[in-house]
Amino acid sequence: MPSGVPIRFEGVSKHFGSVQAVNDLSFTVEPGRVTGFLGPNGAGKTTSLRMLLGLVRPTSGSATFDGTAYRDLERPLETVGAALEAASFHPGRSARNHLNVYAIAAGLSATRVDRVLDQVGLTQYADRRVGGYSLGMRQRLGLANALLGDPGVLVLDEPVNGLDPEGIRWIRGFLREMAAEGRTVLVSSHLLSEVQQSVDDVVILAKGRLVHRGPLTSLGAESTVRTTVDSPDRAALRAALSETGHRFEETAEGFVVLDVGATEVGRTAHLARVPLSALHAQQSGLEDRFLALVNGEGLR
Numbered sequence: 093m094p095s096g097v098p099i100r101f102e103g104v105s106k107h108f109g110s111v112q113a114v115n116d117l118s119f120t121v122e123p124g125r126v127t128g129f130l131g132p133n134g135a136g137k138t139t140s141l142r143m144l145l146g147l148v149r150p151t152s153g154s155a156t157f158d159g160t161a162y163r164d165l166e167r168p169l170e171t172v173g174a175a176l177e178a179a180s181f182h183p184g185r186s187a188r189n190h191l192n193v194y195a196i197a198a199g200l201s202a203t204r205v206d207r208v209l210d211q212v213g214l215t216q217y218a219d220r221r222v223g224g225y226s227l228g229m230r231q232r233l234g235l236a237n238a239l240l241g242d243p244g245v246l247v248l249d250e251p252v253n254g255l256d257p258e259g260i261r262w263i264r265g266f267l268r269e270m271a272a273e274g275r276t277v278l279v280s281s282h283l284l285s286e287v288q289q290s291v292d293d294v295v296i297l298a299k300g301r302l303v304h305r306g307p308l309t310s311l312g313a314e315s316t317v318r319t320t321v322d323s324p325d326r327a328a329l330r331a332a333l334s335e336t337g338h339r340f341e342e343t344a345e346g347f348v349v350l351d352v353g354a355t356e357v358g359r360t361a362h363l364a365r366v367p368l369s370a371l372h373a374q375q376s377g378l379e380d381r382f383l384a385l386v387n388g389e390g391l392r
């Protein structure tokens with residue numbers, strides 16, 4: 093079983109001319125956990141990951157695998173697997189062919205190719221030309237490529253991008269499984285909502301700077317469920333909600349019921365025989381907190 097090592101960013105900065113892409117970034121990513129590396133477009137995520145992987149040289153500071161820079165790793169593919177955004181694969185070649193080439197070049201056993209194809213669910217498409225793959229299938233091929241050396245660390249740039257709902261469900265399970273096996277898993281995304289069901293920890297960047305890091309729960313997870321509900325007979329709905337003791341606010345879209353899920357609100361309306369024209373649960377509020385952080389408002 094591969095064992096993960098911590099990823100350490102220590103005072104990492106990078107500027108491109110006058111653009112300060114990353115500014116004095118320090119954090120550690122622990123093994124056995126999935127860490128979301130989050131921030132809006134342009135926050136500096138890709139630049140940070142590229143520095144970690146030795147593709148861009150930091151202006152100052154160091155990004156290492158427990159103290160060892162990528163270029164100094166003795167067995168890089170067996171230590172860290174990376175899938176960066178917009179990985180390009182030759183359209184005329186099959187997934188199996190691509191992976192075979194990498195496996196041979198890295199001196200890895202050919203059985204690894206079958207294994208990783210199976211791990212990412214591409215076995216049945218392995219001999220088709222990559223040119224005919226959907227974006228989701230290409231994402232899976234990128235993951236297969238990252239897994240070839242059975243590394244203890246996975247670094248994935250926007251792996252959820254382009255996946256359909258089934259693919260998103262699949263990757264959530266995949267990330268959890270990788271961490272449960274003891275690997276260090278760092279996953280970037282510009283949307284917290286895209287990864288919030290898979291991550292244990294978050295590292296949040298805005299304009300090249302660290303704005304928050306800690307367990308997902310440090311953002312105040314689970315604290316706010318809100319349900320929006322409306323009725324052609326608002327007076328009756330207002331009375332029913334008040335009677336049940338729900339806390340709610342009235343808005344142009346209807347009533348926003350605080351701390352109560354859609355099932356419960358639906359039941360209240362049903363019992364009071366109030367017809368509904370809208371009933372939906374809102375974001376838990378996590379995304380709001382995330383946006384407040386990246387917009388410089390801090391945690392409320």
Ligand SMILES: Nc1ncnc2c1ncn2[C@@H]1O[C@H](COP(=O)(O)OP(=O)(O)OP(=O)(O)O)[C@@H](O)[C@H]1O
Pocket residue numbers: 108111112113131132133134135136137138139140282
């Ligand atoms: N090679 C480069 N030359 C000049 N500026 C760059 C270069 N690479 C990145 N930048 C700039 O650095 C900043 C951070 O970009 P980066 O791609 O790291 O952000 P990001 O968080 O990954 O965003 P995205 O999700 O859009 O990729 C941006 O202002 C970007 O324009």
